[in-house]
Amino acid sequence: MPLAEGQLLGGILGPLFGLLRIQGIVYCTPNGNIGVNGTATPAFPNALVQLRCGGTVISTATTNGSGVFSILLDPLNFILSTLLSGCRLAVNTPLASCNAALPSVGGLVSNLQFIGNTFAGLLNVGNLIPSGFLFNASVNN
């Protein structure tokens, strides 16, 4: 179906298909966030990122060579307000695996932040990002 037709239908019928997308970048720094050197900050590749809600692992993703991860969720099963209030991201892979000078125990945690919807035809994507990682020594427990 051409995009314009899809947009028209979507406008009349409301969003027929939806998706929630959590996407972010994990950096190889003591707190997982971008450092003073900006885009020259080394990324954290092959890091296991978990979406945890109330202590339960709901979904996982692995960062690619640029530290980028992406988790897609069906909004029929997840309510945005619950994701924002009751879920967080946890990076279990020790920071030492990207830089031996960083801790070999613990990991990173971040709450989620909603940054808006993007539309592609009938697909309505709700975009979330990590609000900011923090080092957490007991993330593996």
Ligand SMILES: *[C@@H]1O[C@H](CO)[C@@H](O)[C@H](O)[C@H]1NC(C)=O
């Ligand atoms: C920033 O870049 C400089 C020059 O390459 C380097 O010496 C320094 O260690 C870097 N700082 C951080 C926090 O990565």
Ligand SMILES: *[C@@H]1O[C@H](CO)[C@@H](O)[C@H](O)[C@H]1NC(C)=O
């Ligand atoms: C990682 O994923 C991002 C987003 O899809 C992409 O832009 C980037 O090129 C990827 N990096 C590598 C090294 O594959």
